[in-house]
Amino acid sequence: MPPPSASDDDAGLARAVASRSAHVVHLTHNDLDAVGADAIHRMRFGDDGVFTIWSSVGKFPSLFALIASSPGKGDLLSISDLGCQRDTAATAARARANGWVIEWRDHHRWREEEIAGVRNTVSLLHIDTEVCATGIVAKDLAPENPLAAEVARVVCDYDLWRHADPRSAVLGEVLQRKKNREHVRDCLAAGVFSDPIIEREYAEIQAEMGTMMARSLSHATFLGKKYRIVFAPLYGYPSETAHFIRKEKGTDIEVIIGKDGKFSIRSVPPVSHLIAREFGGGGHPHASGGSFSFTVVERFTWWLFKKSRHFDELVKVAEAL
Known part of the structure; x- marks a missing residue:
């Protein structure tokens, strides 16, 4: 059974986190960049090894706090494609004290004081504003994997508004419908950039978008x-x-x-x-x-x-x- 999404009630999500069997909790955004980052997490740790939580920017502080309050048991809390917000340094310290190992990869702009507030609390803080978050995750988690590099290239093309690869626009638009999130993620993890479901969803979206x-x-x-x-x-x-x-x-x-x-x-x-x-x-x-x-x-x-x-x-x- 897939883990609850960030839209489920907090009590249910808290129970799911506490009873997880996976040893990696991936807290990430909810767009193509997040989907690409999650695909690469699954390339590295396997489908059963990753518990994914999709989050809007606004919901991130409360979801981070929810996870921080759950026993970490030495497991990895991997945060990607989400920037530092108010009180997140304190939340990170609470998560570490509760047994989480935190790795944070992001391509948003951080203030120097935000970096200083988080750096000594997490095990890894990798910020690079020149690439998308998927690119950072690929470099860190799958540096020798050509498939991960290809996923990162396609995702960054869309997320950084380069629009040089037509595959990226299709995937980006298909993910405007959140129901497609896990399907696209699983396709990317398998090295698939299009299939009949993606093509059908894209055609429907194009028809209604204008x-x-x-x-x-x-x-x-x-x-x-x-x-x-x-x-x-x-x-x-x-x-x-x-x-x-x-x-x-x-x-x-x-x-x-x-x-x-x-x-x-x-x-x-x-x-x-x-x-x-x-x-x-x-x-x-x-x-x-x-x-x-x-x-x-x-x-x-x-x-x-x-x-x-x-x-x-x-x-x-x-x-x-």
């Missing part, structure tokens, strides 16, 4: 002086929607917002991660995520009017950079 992106653009709000910033509702496929609006309207920064206030931000200038940090998130210089603190009333007005007072707050942050 309608969703056009709908987002129809409700978009454009603001800013230093940067041309667009705010648009999310109906699906945040990265693709941001790219579509940028191409159509020549924007510098795209903020694609879900119904609960969580947003994806993409930017031409390397400021996405700096903006996102001011809204409880983080990520890469050109692609990050954060959250507006919508009240119940604000959720309703966002649904009804597609406007928010938080637009001006983000513009102010962005144009002060």
Whole structure:
């Protein structure tokens, strides 16, 4: 039976972690880069040796704390594709004290004080902003494995927005549907980059994507002086929607917002991660995520009017950079 995902209730996940048989717990993000990193973990440790927990950026602190409170028993807690957040250094220290061996591989930008706070607590801290997280995992866990290197090349092509390998765009879009996560992971672990399931899912997504992106653009709000910033509702496929609006309207920064206030931000200038940090998130210089603190009333007005007072707050942050 597969382990519960990060969306399951915390009590059930805590029980599953405590009763695990695998000796590697892999806490990772929930996109193609995370899937590639998990595939390489399984190349190295085997399917039965890895207990995977997928996590959004926002959920990471609570999931890390949940694992830290469970007995480590000398097992490996491998963290990948997730950056340092508030209190994570203290959580890492608690996890080590509880018997976990922690290895952390990430390609997001860390502050020097964050590195200093974590470095002496974990057994390994490997940060490299020039590659994707899968590339770091491949280098560390499977340095002599050509298949792992190929997976890393394909994943990095998508995650770093290089778009030179057509396989990467297909996989990235297929993983916009979380139900495909484990299937794509298992394919990559076996060296398979496409199969009938992936092809079918991609065709379905392509058919619906154009309608969703056009709908987002129809409700978009454009603001800013230093940067041309667009705010648009999310109906699906945040990265693709941001790219579509940028191409159509020549924007510098795209903020694609879900119904609960969580947003994806993409930017031409390397400021996405700096903006996102001011809204409880983080990520890469050109692609990050954060959250507006919508009240119940604000959720309703966002649904009804597609406007928010938080637009001006983000513009102010962005144009002060």
